[in-house]
Amino acid sequence: MLDDTITTTTNSSTAQATLPPYLSALNPEQQSAVQAVDGPVLVLAGAGTGKTRVLTTRIAHIIMQGKAFPGQILAVTFTNKAANEMKERVEKLLHHGDEDTPPTASGTWLGTFHSIGAKILRRHAELIGFSQDFTILDADDQIRLLKQIISEQNIDNQRYPAKLLMSVIQSWKDKGLTPEKLDAAHSEDGTGGLAYRLYPIYQHRLKTLNAMDFGDLLLHCLSLFTEHQHILNEYTHRFKYILVDEYQDTNIAQYLWLRLLSIGHKNICCVGDDDQSIYGWRGAEVGNILKFEKDYPEAKIIRLERNYRSTPHILAAASGLIAHNKGRMGKTLWTDESDGELVRIKSIWDDGEEARFVGEEIEAFQRDGISLDEMAVLVRAGYQTRSFEERFITLGVPYRVIGGLRFYERMEVRDAVAYLRVIAQPNDDLAFERIVNTPKRGIGKATIEKLHATARANNTSLYKAIEMMLESGELKGKSATTLQQLLGKFDHWRLQSQELPLPELADNVLDESGYRAMWEQDKSPEAPGRLENLRELIRALGEFPKVQDFLEHVGLVMDTAGTEASTEMVNIMSLHAAKGLEFDVAFLTGWEEGLFPSQRTMDEKGTTGLEEERRLAYVGITRAKQYCIISHAANRRIYNQWQSSIPSRFLGELPEDHIEMLDGGPAGGRAKGPELFRKEVEDIFSNAVSATAADDDAPAFKKGQRVFHQKFGYGIVIIIEGDHLTIAFKHAGKKKVMADYIQAA
């Protein structure tokens, strides 16, 4: 409670003179972003400039000014975490006043794109051919469904794995393309037209299953809005004000969704940072933010450039780096802070040494009184975490890896949830198939195939098919009795679900199905952990009144809330997972060509990909509040193979005045200044270009040639893909190796 309160309720005329406290605490740019309530607004909010603060204050402002009721505000985010945080902060702002009955934010449509999409669709499901209790499929279900379709369609084309086909379909959904909207050109889909062929079948199957995948939660909304304009009308009138977080991450479907909803009043406020767009690979379009002005010519553009997070050197390093990107909206972060430390760069021999270095630094920072929670090791790729984990274990430094597999993705949790799904929705074939033989009941491939055939012939679910076949006597013997029993149990549980609280129901189900017993008898080292997870699941169930409520939660929220350990721990995570977070100390590791920037991204996406990698580097640097330490290793072991790489070009792009080289290790010319890197990097690139043209010094191998490898011995070349050779070794078998390690024999 700062200043002696302004007790006047904010009546528009008097409010002009003295700003309410929630506004006077903001800087001028933030204030104008909050106050520009009507009409389209784009807030370009650089890292650490108080983006969430602006969003939440804006919502509170709209409510307190009486511009709209909470129920007339739509605020969308990408993650549940962001949504929850916003909810909390808005509530806090509203309660700050001292009215007897402070306004509340409850009723605000504040959530992720997907949860709000689901909410809308549940209300109008019948209009688009679903019933309101449709199920939401996760990635795993999607793949399994697609696999089923592939085998039904007698496609034995093994060339395109279901995962790849799914990703092609998903990318269409991200673009707002239903099967009907695809044209022949889309059969050039990189899968020989297979994805193009399967997409309509997949969508059809989803409809029969009364199920939607994540993409559908937006895609079906779009169809609903365009095919039933009175519904769209209803929502455009309902939502008087729209706010969007992380606008740079929206895909085309989300973009269309927002445009439709803001069609009349255009009171849309998008907050984002084009320099932090790092999700292009999953459909995000930086273009959305870049063309905002075109979409809304009357738009107000507000830049938040004052950074409250990092020291000047860190900001300058980040700014210098991102300046190498073209096609930016342009922003320059600044701060009032005094100088602080330079960004440090450490050259290292291999990943083991990198881990040792980071470990030592962490211990030193800890001695200086910095909490482990305030330190983070950021990596580009998942496999980099291992060497750090190993090192931290030997040092006894507690750590947490953020973004591993989440609770609801654990096998045992998914199995248990599948039981609940079948109880709630007998026709949920995917869930049913998952557990029909788990634990083992002797229902094998053959039986399931028979069930599928009947289900398909009668255009019904597996569950119904079984009922039919039991009645007609089509099923006989062991499988008949087993299935009869299983269905009986499900009927029993379904009755129980009417009366028993969820945890008790789940407890019964786990016992009576034999699922828990299955893990109790399992001797593998993971079994106790799995049982613990089941207990945790039952605990979590206590928070939900009905099965349906819980399933909605599982479908839309993948992370478990409140599993924060109380002990201090170093954070290890990917650069992607770090977005939105901040730490006193950030270690940016593995800055090597090929790893970061990632070779694969550059191969697939060229300059666009490189720029996205650079934005990722920018995100990384701007996570650091006090210390930013970048390391790169000359050698790294990846999947059992040693690979040496040159320093990342990004190191050379950091402005010299703001960095220092840590010369720790043995000299020998390894620890070089960035100028040297820059030259080396350029040389290598120009060499690389000419080398591909005139491929002279590399000994060319031929198919069928006899060769020798240091480790694997003698073998015959079978496949040649550039410098990757697949060789059948006499003793070691078939292996894929680099041509460099091979000699003609």
Place this chain on the structure above:
DNA sequence: CGTTTTTGCCTTTTT
């Protein structure tokens, strides 16, 4: 039908 062996994959990830 269920178990064991082999193969093949391996960037980033939320919903």
Place this chain on the structure above:
DNA sequence: GGCAAAAACG
């Protein structure tokens, strides 16, 4: 090196 899915085997 490690894990999951497919394939081969009993």
